[in-house]
Amino acid sequence: xxxxxVPCGLKRLLDTSDDTKKSLEHEIGNLEASIANGNEAIxxxxxxxxxxxxxxxxxxxxxxxxxxxRKAEHEEVNELIASDSxxxxxxxxxxxxxNKFYNPQLYKKPAAFADISEQxxxxxxxK
Numbered sequence: 834x835x836x837x838x839v840p841c842g843l844k845r846l847l848d849t850s851d852d853t854k855k856s857l858e859h860e861i862g863n864l865e866a867s868i869a870n871g872n873e874a875i876x877x878x879x880x881x882x883x884x885x886x887x888x889x890x891x892x893x894x895x896x897x898x899x900x901x902x903r904k905a906e907h908e909e910v911n912e913l914i915a916s917d918s919x920x921x922x923x924x925x926x927x928x929x930x931x932n933k934f935y936n937p938q939l940y941k942k943p944a945a946f947a948d949i950s951e952q953x954x955x956x957x958x959x960k
Contacts, residue, residue, distance in 0.1 A: 929941060
């Protein structure tokens with residue numbers, strides 16, 4: 834009976850070991866599949882990050898160009914405003930000069946100029 838118990842115990846031990854081996858092999862297969870899925874996800878995300886980085890760089894470039902264009906346009910507008918003001922001032926000066934000769938009651942003596950006479954000569958000073 835002892836001889837029978839030993840092979841039966843070994844048989845049970847071998848069955849248990851075989852079941853454990855199959856279970857571990859199945860778990861290893863699942864883990865390898867999970868690792869493969871993880872690597873695919875990493876590759877996909879790396880590609881997406883690279884694409885987003887390129888998009889951000891393109892947007893930064895676009896913003897820089899737009900900023901430069903707006904600054905240039907702002908300078909042009911400021912120059913236009915300055916030239917417009919100068920033109921209005923010159924037009925007003927010319928109108929006043931015409932009034933001096935053709936319509937004296939509308940003539941206004943310019944505030945920016947003052948006549949000073951010394952010893953019979955006239956000098957015009959600008960402020």
